[in-house]
Amino acid sequence: MKKIVIHGNRPLTGEITISGAKNSAVALIPAAVLADSPVVLKGVPDIQDVHSLIEILEIMGVKTSFVDHELTIDPTEIVSIPMPTGKINSFRASYYFMGALLGKFGEAVVGLPGGCYLGPRPIDLHIKGFEALGADVKNEHGAMYLKTTENGLNGTHIFLDMVSIGATINIMLAAVKAKGKTILENAAREPEIIDVANLLNKMGANIKGAGTDMIRIEGVDALHGCTHGIIPDRIEAGTYISMAAAVGKGIKVQNVIHEHLESYLSKLAEMGVKMDIGEDSIYVHESTDLKPVNVKTFPYPGFATDLQQPITPLLLKANGNSQVTDTIYEKRVNHIPELARMGADVSIEGNLMLLTGPAQLKGAEVAASDLRAGACLVIAGLMAEGQTTIRNVEHILRGYDHIVEKLTDLGAQIEMIED
Structure with missing residues (x-):
């Protein structure tokens, strides 16, 4: 201590x-696993949350290098395995792996997120978004089990009951490779959401409207690596x-x-x-x-x-x-x-x-x-x-x-x- x-x-x-922005970094790092070649993030803050995310990536077979605030993430050999509860529970932003892994593999098992206790912070809006895209979501033994049918994820119209940064980003991560068009209304407008959308667009996604309350996402088949500087x-x-x-x-x-x-x-x-x-x-x-x-x-x-x-x-x-x-x-x-x-x-x-x-x-x-x-x-x-x-x-x-x-x-x- x-x-x-x-x-x-x-x-x-x-x-x-x-x-670089903590609240960007903790979403950009899970987002990078959607690529099929290495992603380089510049200006990554040297903080405990980033080191926790790197540990999670390495458990999943993702190669990383973190030197002088530059993080290279190589997801080419990633395997979809149940996420470790201990590290996942230590901080809240680990829940972005739900959307990223769902978007990449069509399935995910992720321990329920922890973080600072600031009162109720439910993830029901995230789940509502995943289900609207066509995922089946179950909560069993303190972990979220997400799975799609053989049809995969499909674009849809989602209205968030309340403004949520986490749900906005998580739905974006899941929807970038879904078939067709997703429209997300009452989206959060934080600069970090624009940062995540900018990274995904550099990777080949088609996202418009980030930073406004309506985000439009046209699904793509594949995403590739790129270099991105964090705000x-x-x-x-x-x-x-x-x-x-x-x-x-x-x-x-x-x-x-x-x-x-x-x-x-x-x-x-x-x-x-x-x-x-x-x-x-x-x-x-x-x-x-x-x-x-x-x-x-x-x-x-x-x-x-x-x-x-x-x-x-x-x-x-x-x-x-x-x-x-x-x-x-x-x-x-x-x-x-x-x-x-x-x-x-x-x-x-x-x-x-x-x-x-x-x-x-x-x-x-x-x-x-x-x-x-x-x-x-x-x-x-x-x-x-x-x-x-x-x-x-x-x-x-x-x-x-x-x-x-x-x-x-x-x-x-x-x-x-x-x-």
């Missing part, structure tokens, strides 16, 4: 470079921009697509954070005299649920009362009691998180309950007087590439130690 130790209340300056991670970018506003004395965040962060950046501007937005970078000035704001999460292009926790410590620097409401995951509140341990004036009322600033946080021993809660506590630790020790850092390492090294380069006194 590892833990992160931070000696806080130090001014940070310099430049920090954003890695920058908008959640990592938002995390470090919040950190720069909270404790920075001028920090440049490099490799950012600011259009992916418009709702977030407008909320920071409303608080009074001064930023110079360049073509692929954002310079965050030292922030003082911040105003409180109310934050409400929505599906893209609304305020991202994944950025709700990273903005919370910054709200504690504002003069007055702020409110945060997460409409996506109502159980995404476990960072609030940990901030209270650090002396924050915070509370939860129903699905409202109430925060009063300005707060002088004090170092404490806290625990990361999930990935973005961990990011919140890292920022809080950098703001706090004294020493903060964060346990359960495995959650943080799932999604933040070399976080300790990146923050050290800005002047943070932070280290990861074995417990």
Whole structure:
């Protein structure tokens, strides 16, 4: 077990470079197995979720090479075997193998996905989509068994009852080789979905409308390898921009697509954070005299649920009362009691998180309950007087590439130690 130790209340300056998007990488890697020749992904983040996916690929006979953020995936000798429950259960995005293997082999056996507990996250929309395409889906002994008839998968019209990133991507993966045309309505619009569609189209798929709420997929017979660069991670970018506003004395965040962060950046501007937005970078000035704001999460292009926790410590620097409401995951509140341990004036009322600033946080021993809660506590630790020790850092390492090294380069006194 590892833990992160931070000696806080130090001014940070310099430049920090954003890695490739975690939420893209975890879908692009399963998507690559649909090809019949090698796929090269550039800009892959060096995070635990990626290493877990590589282990799963190797169990399936897929050859991989991961060097300097470049991942080569050779699926030419892949075998469709039941997916290992242990590794599959460790994180949620492993469910993309359902759609990818169904699309490639017409069958799949995949252990039920795990990941951070953020309240109910059912996969019923995924199953509804697979069944609409002609698959038979059974849940037996904690695993999903997916199989098609001799007719294979057939294009169809699917309407998602609610917007779901996971279901949108999974249905795309299953439908790219289905016979005929699939129309997916009420699709999620996140940049990561466009990224996956771009990879599949480079591989020979015929997908139109990704990034809108209606995606049209014309099935193809075969997909081939290609080279694809992953988009920058908008959640990592938002995390470090919040950190720069909270404790920075001028920090440049490099490799950012600011259009992916418009709702977030407008909320920071409303608080009074001064930023110079360049073509692929954002310079965050030292922030003082911040105003409180109310934050409400929505599906893209609304305020991202994944950025709700990273903005919370910054709200504690504002003069007055702020409110945060997460409409996506109502159980995404476990960072609030940990901030209270650090002396924050915070509370939860129903699905409202109430925060009063300005707060002088004090170092404490806290625990990361999930990935973005961990990011919140890292920022809080950098703001706090004294020493903060964060346990359960495995959650943080799932999604933040070399976080300790990146923050050290800005002047943070932070280290990861074995417990």
